Amino acid sequence: xxxxxxxxxxxxxxxxxxxxxxxxxxxxxxxxxxxxxxxxxxxxxxxxxxxxxxxxxxxxxxxxxxxxxxxxxxxxxxxxxxxxxxxxxxxxxxxxxxxxxxxxxxxxxxxxxxxxxxxxxxxxxxxxxxxxxxxxxxxxxxxxxxxxxxxxxxxxxxxxxxxxxxxxxxxxxxxxxxxxxxxxxxxx
Amino acid sequence: xxxxxxxxxxxxxxxxxxxxxxxxxxxxxxxxxxxxxxxxxxxxxxxxxxxx
Numbered sequence: 001x002x003x004x005x006x007x008x009x010x011x012x013x014x015x016x017x018x019x020x021x022x023x024x025x026x027x028x029x030x031x032x033x034x035x036x037x038x039x040x041x042x043x044x045x046x047x048x049x050x051x052x053x054x055x056x057x058x059x060x061x062x063x064x065x066x067x068x069x070x071x072x073x074x075x076x077x078x079x080x081x082x083x084x085x086x087x088x089x090x091x092x093x094x095x096x097x098x099x100x101x102x103x104x105x106x107x108x109x110x111x112x113x114x115x116x117x118x119x120x121x122x123x124x125x126x127x128x129x130x131x132x133x134x135x136x137x138x139x140x141x142x143x144x145x146x147x148x149x150x151x152x153x154x155x156x157x158x159x160x161x162x163x164x165x166x167x168x169x170x171x172x173x174x175x176x177x178x179x180x181x182x183x184x185x186x187x188x
Numbered sequence: 189x190x191x192x193x194x195x196x197x198x199x200x201x202x203x204x205x206x207x208x209x210x211x212x213x214x215x216x217x218x219x220x221x222x223x224x225x226x227x228x229x230x231x232x233x234x235x236x237x238x239x240x
Contacts, residue, residue: 097237
């Protein structure tokens with residue numbers, strides 16, 4: 001009797017680290033929602049694009065969790081982080097002049113777009129280390145990993161992505177977003 | 189409207205990841221990134237307050 005080859009991906013350190021990274025992305029999106037819903041700071045187009053960048057980075061982590069670590073997934077993370085960092089850096093430069101108080105609230109002294117840039121850069125560095133850690137565990141993504149915790153986390157991430165989609169529709173409708181939105185479409 | 193397509197493809201990519209369809213997830217990510225670059229081109233047009 002021969003047994004099928006099994007891959008104990010849940011035992012890899014990378015599985016835990018990718019779960020933690022995706023949880024970090026979820027927390028970042030939750031903080032953004034807190035500022036939007038509790039403090040009434042409606043996201044600007046650049047803010048929304050940074051959220052998209054965070055979600056695309058999170059997608060790479062989710063794919064590592066779901067399909068096992070793969071160089072393709074880390075490429076998705078790095079390319080998405082570079083794109084998101086481009087938006088963050090652009091917004092930092094828009095408010096870099098002396099006397100400019102910046103856009104939105106600050107958290108621990110930095111505005112959210114500055115934290116966004118730090119997060120995207122950290123993600124790139126994290127992925128570089130993960131590529132070294134995972135070099136012997138690359139599955140080629142030919143497996144589907146079903147763990148309860150992984151499914152719950154990716155499911156929660158999907159809910160946050162749907163929330164951002166809804167938020168964008170409520171902020172911009174089906175027209176191009178204005179630079180500094182003050183109200184939702186149903187308040188106009 | 190400009191950002192909406194990238195959000196739709198992002199949601200689709202996460203959903204297909206959850207369902208276990210890797211090929212469709214990667215394809216959705218590619219479209220999401222392309223539409224994001226388009227949205228960046230549209231929205232990142234303000235004049236910077238400094239000279240680079």
